[in-house]
Amino acid sequence: MNQFDLEVGQVFSASPSDLDEAKPETVELSLIEYGAQVLQDEAEAILRIKDRLAPSFEHAIELLVECTGKVVVTGMGKSGHIATKIAATFASTGTPAFFVHPAELRHGDFGMLDSRDLVIALSSSGETQEIKLVLEPIKRTGLKLIALTGNMQSTLARYADVVLDVSVDKEACPLNLAPTSSTTAALAMGDALAMTLMAVKGIAPEDFARSHPGGSLGQKLITVESIMRSGVDVPIVSLNAAYEAVLEEITAKKLGFTAVCEDDGKLRGVITDGDLRRSISKYRESVFEKCARDIMTTSPKTISSQSLAVEALKLMEKYSIADLLIVDHATRPVGLIDLKDLLRAGVI
Numbered sequence: 001m002n003q004f005d006l007e008v009g010q011v012f013s014a015s016p017s018d019l020d021e022a023k024p025e026t027v028e029l030s031l032i033e034y035g036a037q038v039l040q041d042e043a044e045a046i047l048r049i050k051d052r053l054a055p056s057f058e059h060a061i062e063l064l065v066e067c068t069g070k071v072v073v074t075g076m077g078k079s080g081h082i083a084t085k086i087a088a089t090f091a092s093t094g095t096p097a098f099f100v101h102p103a104e105l106r107h108g109d110f111g112m113l114d115s116r117d118l119v120i121a122l123s124s125s126g127e128t129q130e131i132k133l134v135l136e137p138i139k140r141t142g143l144k145l146i147a148l149t150g151n152m153q154s155t156l157a158r159y160a161d162v163v164l165d166v167s168v169d170k171e172a173c174p175l176n177l178a179p180t181s182s183t184t185a186a187l188a189m190g191d192a193l194a195m196t197l198m199a200v201k202g203i204a205p206e207d208f209a210r211s212h213p214g215g216s217l218g219q220k221l222i223t224v225e226s227i228m229r230s231g232v233d234v235p236i237v238s239l240n241a242a243y244e245a246v247l248e249e250i251t252a253k254k255l256g257f258t259a260v261c262e263d264d265g266k267l268r269g270v271i272t273d274g275d276l277r278r279s280i281s282k283y284r285e286s287v288f289e290k291c292a293r294d295i296m297t298t299s300p301k302t303i304s305s306q307s308l309a310v311e312a313l314k315l316m317e318k319y320s321i322a323d324l325l326i327v328d329h330a331t332r333p334v335g336l337i338d339l340k341d342l343l344r345a346g347v348i
Helices: 016-021 031-051 055-066 078-092 129-140 155-159 181-201 205-210 215-220 243-253 273-289 309-319 339-344
Strands: 006-011 025-029 071-075 097-099 118-123 144-149 162-165 236-238 257-261 267-272 302-304 323-327 333-338
Touching: 025 031, 031 181, 055 144, 055 162, 055 181, 071 078, 071 129, 078 097, 078 118, 078 181, 118 129, 118 181, 129 144, 129 155, 144 155, 144 181, 236 243, 243 257, 243 273, 267 273, 267 323, 302 309, 309 323, 309 339, 333 339
Parallel strands: 071 097, 071 118, 118 144, 144 162, 236 257, 302 323
Antiparallel strands: 006 025, 257 267, 323 333
16 A cells, blocks of 8 residues: 555545534545545446436426427536536537526526526525525426426425436445535436437537537538538539540649539539540540540549538548549539648648
8 A cells, every 4th residue: 555545534424414423434445446436436326317217307308399498507506517517518419508597597687588498407405595596486487497306305396397316325425425426417417318309309410510610529520511612613524525625624723633514514423633644545646536424434422511521531531532522412513622621621
């Protein structure tokens, strides 16, 4: 045992009322073992609330789906910090939400709410004074109320339309006092609500991207449409374009390729610098008598404008290509993207 090991760890299991009578239990735990025990206690707390999921969870999701306003999350103290994170998770996954301090609700912030909104209130005891004082105004406004509490017989539980049981057997605290397992359980339940609602709403990656425009996450969720080149920047020739016209288009656009399209704009193939070299080797002196349809490569790789830029990168890496055409629902080229575009956008 080294100097940092807990030779005498005083571990209490007590409530405030009997703390004076609590006797320390001497244990020998290394720092790693002590930390592992905390993690074990919190993991078990989450698994226990998972086993207690009931139809009330389904009812809560139904209320969230039916909510046409905002989701307002509130809590006091450590529960307030958890409530803030839950609100942020809802907001980032397609559900308008924000945190309001319960004390501020009583001093003007009720003006931020209307009858279309839904309130999620967190209180382990269900008897937090600041929460209790806003329950009557919440119900009077006609707001639906979902409670996350460890006390199913509490005042908060009685006022709620739906009660979700987040009770824990003990806190992961040597005194069984500091909110640890209980806040972890409440946070996990909030995540379960938000992720289930996200699945029910069918939130797509591009929807998620709109809520995460910055940072590395935002870069991963950039859509092709936001960085693609379009209009005159896209090299295009017709099926019957002469060899000289193909060469001129590739040279003018400086991308090393051109799309080959029918008269209605539908993509039929591409011609690259490599195709030009191969056509010279194949046709020799008669190469200038050939048109685009004779030298193009059919079935080129394409992607839609609504796809993620990282998906475009994966496709380009898989087929070892530096450029990718973006097509619409009728397979007409509407843009292109190359590795330099992905580099500038921070995708690479």
